[in-house]
Amino acid sequence: MVTSIVSSLGGGSGLDTAKLVDDLANASRAPKANMLAKRLQTVQSKISAVAQARSDLESFAKSLTELVAGGTMQSQPSPSDTSALSAVANAGARIGNLASEIVIDQLARSQTVYSDYVADPAASIGQGNMTLSVGGQDFAISIDAAHDSLNGLASAINISGSGVSASVVSDGNGSRLVLRGQTGSAKAFTLTSTDAALQGFAYGSGGTMTLGQAAQDAKFTLDSVAYVRDSNSVADVISGVTLTIKKASPGTSVSIGVTRPTEPLRQTIQDFVSVYNTLKKDMEAARTATGGDGALRTLDRQLSSFLSTPLSSDPTISRLSDIGIATNRDGTISLDAAKLDTALKNNPDAVEALFSPTRDSTHTATSDPGIAVALQKLSDGATGTNGMLASLGKRLDSESAGIVKDQSRMDEREAAYRSRLEKQFGTLDSRISALKATQSYLEQQVKVWTSSNN
Known part of the structure; x- marks a missing residue:
C-alpha cells in the first residue's frame, strides 16, 4: 500500500509531492537521530575508556601474581652439581645465607x-x-x-x-x-x-x-649430619627449601649456595613503574571521558596511595617508596635507581619480601601481603561483581542499551509520521487531480459553447 502511494504521489497534481514527503520526514527525523547518535557515541566512548582502564588493572595484577608465583623474585638455592641434586625455595622463604654441603650415599627406590x-x-x-x-x-x-x-x-x-x-x-x-x-x-x-x-x-x-x-631409603649427609628418608624429595632438612636428590655419589660433596634475583628484581621494579604510569594514563582518560565519575576518582586515590601501603612488616623496607619509587607532580611515578641499588645491596631480603613475602605464624597475608596480593586485592575490589569499575561498566551498558531502545522507538514514530504524510499528500494529490479534470472539462465546454455561438 505504501509503495503504491509513494509511486503515485505527484502523478495527478503535477507537484513533486514525493520530495515534499521526504523533506518533511527527514526534517522531523534528522535532529532526533543526530542527537541520539551523539549520545550513543559519547556513552560508547565512556565504555571503551572504562574497559581499557579495567583491562590494564586486571592485567597488571595478574602479571605480577604469575611473576611472583614463578619464583624468580626470590633467592633460590644453587647446587654445584644439578645432575645430582635440584633444590627449590618454598614461596616466601628467606634463604639468603644458605651455604651447605651434601653427600648423597643412596637414592630412595x-x-x-x-x-x-x-x-x-x-x-x-x-x-x-x-x-x-x-x-x-x-x-x-x-x-x-x-x-x-x-x-x-x-x-x-x-x-x-x-x-x-x-x-x-x-x-x-x-x-x-x-x-x-x-x-x-x-x-x-x-x-x-x-x-x-x-x-x-x-x-x-x-x-x-x-x-x-628392592625397596630402599635415601641416605645422605648434610653438613656432616646423616639422614635417612623414604623419598628422594626432601623438604625437612633445610628450612624453606625442597631438595630432590637424583644421583648417588658416595664420598662426593655437592655444595648448595644461593643465587640472588638482583637483576630480575631491578627489571621488574622498572617494569612496574612503566606499567603503573600506563594504568594512570588510561585511568585519567576514563575519568575525562566520564566527566570525573566518582568511582574512578576513588580508584585513582587508591592507586596513588599504593606506594605508601605497607607490603611487609620489615622495619626498614616495607613500602615501595622505601626502594626509590616516588610520585611526580602529575600523578605518575618515577624510580630513584641509586636508592634501589642501595636497598638491594644492604637489605636484599627485605626487597625480596615486597614481592615474595614470608609466610609463617607471624607473617600473614594481612601483615605481609606483598605487592602481588595487595594489587590483586585492589583489582578485585574494582573489577569484582560489585566492584567500582564493574558497577560503572554495568551502568554505562544499561545507558547504551536505553539509547538503542530510544533509537528504535524514534524510528517507529518517524515511520508512522512518514506514513501519515504519504496518506495526506496522496489524498491531496487525488483532489488536485480531480479539480484539474473538472477544469479541463469546463475549458472544453467553454470552447464548444463559444464555437456554437459563432
Whole structure:
C-alpha cells in the first residue's frame, strides 16, 4: 500500500509531492537521530575508556601474581652439581645465607617385581584369593570370574588401595605382570596365595614372581649430619627449601649456595613503574571521558596511595617508596635507581619480601601481603561483581542499551509520521487531480459553447 502511494504521489497534481514527503520526514527525523547518535557515541566512548582502564588493572595484577608465583623474585638455592641434586625455595622463604654441603650415599627406590610371560593377558589364570602385604598391612585381592585374567589381576591390585601399582607390559615375547610399590624400605611388599594356580603371580612364600628392584631409603649427609628418608624429595632438612636428590655419589660433596634475583628484581621494579604510569594514563582518560565519575576518582586515590601501603612488616623496607619509587607532580611515578641499588645491596631480603613475602605464624597475608596480593586485592575490589569499575561498566551498558531502545522507538514514530504524510499528500494529490479534470472539462465546454455561438 505504501509503495503504491509513494509511486503515485505527484502523478495527478503535477507537484513533486514525493520530495515534499521526504523533506518533511527527514526534517522531523534528522535532529532526533543526530542527537541520539551523539549520545550513543559519547556513552560508547565512556565504555571503551572504562574497559581499557579495567583491562590494564586486571592485567597488571595478574602479571605480577604469575611473576611472583614463578619464583624468580626470590633467592633460590644453587647446587654445584644439578645432575645430582635440584633444590627449590618454598614461596616466601628467606634463604639468603644458605651455604651447605651434601653427600648423597643412596637414592630412595621402590620395589618392583615381575611375572613370567603369558601368551594372552585376557586368558584365564585361575580363581582364588591373594594377600598383598605392604609395610605390615594386609590387603585382600580376590580373583573371581570378573578378574580371572592377567588384566583382571592387575585391575584388582590397582583398586585395592595398597599403594602398589600393577600393569601388564607386552612385547614380542608375550605379556607379564609388573608390580611397583612406593619408595622407601617401609613400603616393601609381598603378594601371596594359598591357591596353587596363582603361585605364578605371587611374590614371597613360594611365589615365582621375580624381584626386579628392592625397596630402599635415601641416605645422605648434610653438613656432616646423616639422614635417612623414604623419598628422594626432601623438604625437612633445610628450612624453606625442597631438595630432590637424583644421583648417588658416595664420598662426593655437592655444595648448595644461593643465587640472588638482583637483576630480575631491578627489571621488574622498572617494569612496574612503566606499567603503573600506563594504568594512570588510561585511568585519567576514563575519568575525562566520564566527566570525573566518582568511582574512578576513588580508584585513582587508591592507586596513588599504593606506594605508601605497607607490603611487609620489615622495619626498614616495607613500602615501595622505601626502594626509590616516588610520585611526580602529575600523578605518575618515577624510580630513584641509586636508592634501589642501595636497598638491594644492604637489605636484599627485605626487597625480596615486597614481592615474595614470608609466610609463617607471624607473617600473614594481612601483615605481609606483598605487592602481588595487595594489587590483586585492589583489582578485585574494582573489577569484582560489585566492584567500582564493574558497577560503572554495568551502568554505562544499561545507558547504551536505553539509547538503542530510544533509537528504535524514534524510528517507529518517524515511520508512522512518514506514513501519515504519504496518506495526506496522496489524498491531496487525488483532489488536485480531480479539480484539474473538472477544469479541463469546463475549458472544453467553454470552447464548444463559444464555437456554437459563432
